């Protein structure tokens with residue numbers, strides 16, 4: 001296999017924790033509602049810096065620390081050879097430099113269409129048969145040294161979701177799975193037990209990936225000693241697609257075959273069966289930047305046998321145009337290759353204290369969505385909420401965010417109980433039904 005050949009040369013040690021924990025948190029990012037879409041804004045845009053100095057992808061822990069891994073692992077200047085980007089490499093001052101890059105006109109800054117729609121891959125909106133709540137968890141950044149608290153938390157989560165009648169759709173980072181299997185056999189078995197428990201409690205596991213890895217060792221195929229250079233001409237967060245196609249020059253479809261193999265062996269090890277319909281979420285919401293990229297991405301997913309895609313995004317990463325997902329009611333549509341887009345429309349920090357700004361803004365965002373809440377306006381749709389499991393272990397916020405600082409199992413359990421009780425509260429008010437991907441049904445589905 002193409003990727004295996006590449007790996008035979010050198011297998012540098014990969015220690016993402018050092019990278020993640022050593023990074024700074026220069027940007028306080030937050031979400032606002034704009035045209036009903038999730039909008040990410042840089043609270044201090046002028047503070048954008050050369051990514052080698054600090055990483056704007058470590059914002060406020062809104063997204064998992066694992067999203068950073070690939071970006072941190074970049075090697076050379078990363079000038080794409082097999083692909084050409086639609087613009088010349090840009091100067092390093094990202095925010096100002098991207099100002100002209102938004103689609104023409106100020107109204108375009110308020111665009112709510114995903115790249116899938118913009119590039120013409122959407123094939124018509126799909127109306128769900130019921131008002132559903134699809135709770136998705138990105139299960140990533142679990143490290144051998146932290147697998148014990150992670151496992152304890154996963155078991156508690158299983159118990160709590162059993163009690164609450166919750167069904168979670170979990171995107172598990174395959175690179176983390178493979179590395180754990182190689183580096184910590186006992187830890188891997190412990191995690192598999194917890195995963196089986198979650199599965200029995202009604203959760204389902206789907207593949208997730210941020211970067212190229214050796215399918216037998218989980219190691220990244222990069223020389224750690226190589227100097228880090230900023231990725232300057234890429235409009236997305238440089239993660240899955242960037243790493244596979246631009247950095248490692250692999251065919252996306254063939255990389256997907258490797259992913260499926262890793263996913264299948266994970267399912268076998270865990271003793272759980274493959275969900276009837278597969279869902280996939282690209283690490284870093286990175287499905288490529290050009291029309292050709294997106295076509296290859298969708299082709300790869302179709303080759304994997306995926307039914308539901310869930311990483312729709314738009315705009316330019318690091319600018320005000322950047323958006324993840326689509327508004328509730330507009331986030332489900334048919335895609336090329338018989339795929340169905342089920343884009344996120346909500347983010348929740350499962351580790352946030354009830355009185356925290358993160359928590360308050362989450363509830364405020366939900367409250368402001370009349371179509372979800374208000375009986376006369378209630379409409380059918382799928383509220384897709386994104387949760388990151390590793391948030392349970394982080395403490396503080398903004399610049400003071402300390403990743404994996406919370407090691408007290410009892411306190412983590414409390415966070416889980418508190419979060420799930422708030423989910424119950426929202427469910428009661430909204431009348432939404434908790435469903436998994438495989439339970440989604442649409443009016444026009446074959």
Ligand SMILES: [Zn+2]
Nearest residue numbers: 138140283284
């Ligand atoms: Zn991820």
